[in-house]
Amino acid sequence: MKAAAGIDIGSTTAKCVLLRGKDIIGRSLNPVGVNIVRDAEEALRLALQDARLDRSEVGFVTGTGYGRFKISFGQLTVTEISCHAKGAHFLFPGTRLVIDIGGQDTKAIRVNERGEVADFAMNDKCAAGTGRFLDVCAGALGYDVAEIGPISMEARHPVKVTSTCTVFAESEVTSHVSRGKDPKDILAGLHASIANRTLSLLQRVGIEPEVTFTGGVSRNEGMVRALSARLGLPVNVSPLSQYMGAIGAALAGQERLDGGVAS
Amino acid sequence: MVDRYYAELDQAEKEKRPVAYMLVGGNLTEIVRSFGYEVVFPEIVALNCAIKHKSLDYILQAEAQGYGLDVCGYVKNDLGLQALGGNTPFGHIPKPDLLVCSFSGCYVYIKWWEALAETLNAPLFNFDVPYQRTEKPLKEDIEYMVAQLWDFIHLLEKRTGRSFDMAELKRVLERSRRAEELWVKYLEAGKHRPSPIEAYFEAVFYMFPINVLRGTDQAVRFYETVNAEVETRVKEGTYPVPEEKVRLVVEGVPPYTNYRTFWDFFRKWGAVSVAATYPKVGGLFDMGFYHDPSRPLESIAEYSLGAYVNQNWPLRRQLIRQYIKDYQADAVVIHGIKSCRSFTAGQGDLRDWLIHETGTPTLYLESDHEDPRYFAPAQIKNRMDAFFESLDQRRSSAAATPGRSTP
């Protein structure tokens, strides 16, 4: 059986997943730079390497994410909204609500029992409350994004962060630091502020368990906890959460393969 | 026809004929024209500027005067244009001799006309139209408006030295009524499957005469031609969207700055609007209202009261529900306008109501009608793709598993 590849070109990272039947046989994650076509190829190459598979074994390539139109070697493009829904349904079949927080946007997706998108909403206006927001604030405090989640969870007196703008949040963070606030507390405040903003987005589609959290920011435990607390519900997270879009794309390709479309 | 209208304005200016400025919603075009005024509709000028990609220059001019980022783009387009001398790519816009503010459906009207009055030093008549909160107009509302209309008529008599001719007004209203009936016939063609009309993108162009040229023979003839064209389409099977896949009801003002791009996003998915609320900003003729020569001033008052945005949310919701049913629509698309609160405040609630209480899939998009800085094509396209994708998906799986309804 040929494998299906799903490639998700996001604003910050390119992800690729190889799927054969119901098995994820390879994956890759690399940063997107200036040459998107090359990054997509690289993502596929790395995933093939991971799966020890030859390019000829891939029967179908599906692209998703903001850069999906740049994947010139793919056969199909699907929006990341459908893909995250599909992917989340695949890993957590009971999912009814998907929260995807990526590098530059946040999405709330309500899915039906078949993993189809019933309704969705996205953040508008600006980059506030997204992964980028966390990246910038982590930078202002001199941490790496991977560290800030766990640190935020040690806070005892979270400070209030009100700035709705990523750039101004950075200066708000700096001014809290200069006033001698504990970085833990500032980070906890940042996480709470994003959780709150996300909740308001989720309200647009309606909150229904089970909730699955996807996208790069779901790797941040602090964020998972803040969201779950704000929702008052447990939240599914998989180690593969950041790959959810790529998994969904691969699944869409797999369906085509099953339907008899050859490459 | 639009060109001819601007040429006419130019002519009026040269001949020194009096010019009145009016708002589209609930306008008093019949009365004003019967006193020999040419009429400028700054909203229409503004949207034409946006289509021609000129609006940003005027908006920036207005912002330099101090109009904030959040002020309605029409207002900024108009005041910026005035400050720059009134020259548009399609002709010169003459200055007003009279400002008629039909306060119907939008509070900004009051502020806008006030600013014009102060900036251009022109007399202003405020025609206060109560907000419509009941299905049938209230007696006191009509009495209030008719009293104001008489004040207005007396003002016009004083300003022009002409005396009011009721018989002439009745003849004009008769022609209005003819045009209105033909317009409704056009709109209702959207009930056919596939639809021979595009009730949003196309109707927006065709609504010009019904708002601006009501009461003229020209308007009547225009809709006769349009309807003949629609009949030919049906006969020959040439439809605006050749392969109709999704039938939509569209709510909201279009993004005039990127009109074509926006339309193309719909066409790509075989989506056609079969009914829309925006072409009803002038009046809800398709809901049974027509100007009535036997009750001239009363029917004019009812017309002003019945403009789409002058209806409260319960009435707006009801109308949209009716459209979905009558036009067999599959989904609703709402286009929110950043700088127009009149239309937009509450559209989120409408979306929620449509999805949860009527079970209609609904997409909400946001940009601006005049300000190109707020049209983010990639974002809008992404949302549309995802929406139509999911609609498609749910349909095919509903077809595969009969008996299961799409949520």
Add this chain to the structure above:
Amino acid sequence: MALVQIRSPGNEDALAAPSGLAFSPDLREIRALRGLDETVRMARELIQDNTFPTARAWVKGGGHAAAFFPVYTPQELAHALGLLPVTLHGGGEELEITHADAALGSFLCSISKSTLELAITGRLDPFGAFVFPYICDVSRNLEGIFSRLRPNAVTHMLHLPQNFTSSAAVPFLVAEYRRLLEKLERVAKEKYDPSALTDSLQVYQQNRDLLRQLTELRRKEPWKLPSTELYFLERLGDLVPAEVQTPLLRHALDEARERSRPKRDAVRVLVVGPFCEQPTPDLLALIEEAGCYVVGDEFNMLRRWTPKVELSGDPLENLARAYIESKVDIGVRATPMPKGESIVARVGESEAQGVLFLTAKFCEPALEDVVLYRRGLEEKKVPYLHLEFEEKSTSYEQSRLQVETFVESVLFD
């Protein structure tokens, strides 16, 4: 005396059990006279408690309450029916907005969102009626949303006339008030009685007179009554009946007059714009700290709109006529005279040295007027500053910088 009886830590989700201040149904804790500082402190606490403790106490004692959105609404009508009229002035800085965004839209003022949030989170449950005046499209549309959200309550979009010269405006407004009365009667379970309305008009007349004396004192001797104090005294009337507020005002006036405080070297400013959404108390304090005396403002326009209501004759008509004949210049009604002239005249009356436009973000009525006002001020070389605010903000660096620069530009030569 201990005012605070229960105070929750502001936990959003613990709303089922109402938190905040608690009172007895006759509000006797509030009626007790006390010193000016204490009154201000009490008013501030009451206003910042967004669970509407007075209305809750009132309803618990068997009464009914009606909520009114700013700016002008004839609260006398509710008063005459024995309802507690409460003005909804937003959610303040503590309220988190999570639900309301979805129903409204991104580019709207905060007060519309916070008011809706208050309703969604159950904080407005004590109210049986919601009245929204047509001051702008947002307030108007909000009524439609409330009617869906609170189907069991009475909602009304009050159309206030914009044609002040038509002879039909008063009869129209009387009819409009009658429609409102009919709805309020349902909530109050009382019938409208004209003589009760006349009594209410009188109660409100007294209340307005005192408020006017207080603002007059502040205009003349701002060091005796800073605006931060006046503001809370006035806003107390949002939450308690006029007859409860009036004696407190009288007491405060007497005390303020007697105060001896040094006069600072500050710039006298007229504050224009915050007639609906309210800035945070900290922002108000900042303005005074940075070197301004606020000698005139647009807060609490409700009680200034109809300076005098005739007491003899048909009370409903008197109330309507007072509205139509009012000469107030404000962003939410058609202008009685050109804005440019009007602002210059207002500067003159308040003997201000400059104007501070303090407008809520996205508040179109206020934003559009600023342009015309500016033009008038520039012609007469009156300095001005325009600041935008939001109901909720904690970072004041930018505002402080601008107010200080403004003060320096007036004071330094």
Add this chain to the structure above:
Amino acid sequence: MITCGLDLGSGLIKGALLEDGRKLLATASRPTKGNATQSGQLVIDALAEEQNLMTGDIAYLCTTGFGRYMFPTRQLQVSDITSSARGAVFLRPGTRHVLDVGAQSSRAISVSEKGKVLKFKMNEKCAAGAGRFVERCSKYLQVPLEEMSSKALTAEKPKLISSVCAVLAETEIINNVAEEVPLADILMGVYLSLAQRAYALMRYVSIQPEITLVGGLVHSAAMVKAVEQTTKLKVNAVPEAHFAAAIGAGLLGHQRALKLARGGGVAA
């Protein structure tokens, strides 16, 4: 009499030493790091050392800028809009309009011939219009900050940035790189976008020549060119203008000291 103006900015602390409010003796700057009081003192020490003075020789110290309240030994503080205006008129007496582009905000100021602020406007909530944006672009595009301007000046067809958001603008820039827009064109696009935002502020307060640019971006010839192109007017840009706020604070300090010596004055 020697007075000192200290501008505690968000990125850089700048100091100026003046003699009798007429002569600029020295300027110095240090990055704002950690404790503002300490960094500020370092600047004052550097100034004193250059002029062979003791700290006690400074008759009056006036602070300005974002951190103006954070320096306890100041005698007076003024806003950086007030001080930039004074400083600009000191450096270029014909100035009637000052454009100040700093790290976090841009301001347009119209001034009287004495340097008094008549009207001013700063950029709104959105952070898209100031120097920090240039810094981020420099990081992103891996061009050292000092070279941004000279590279930009070689542009042939500058590519404007349409996004109003500083963060999303970065994405837009990356897209431009991907689409192989020449680096110089992207860089000049950055300056032109800044200039356009600034122009909106300038129009609001009404533009009158002469225009003087102050703040950190005076070092960027590309910024000067961009503003000149956008406004179609000549723009003064002298290197000392980076210290305009510090100079202005020194001047105001001098005025104030004189008044005190005369025993009058209530201002501030």
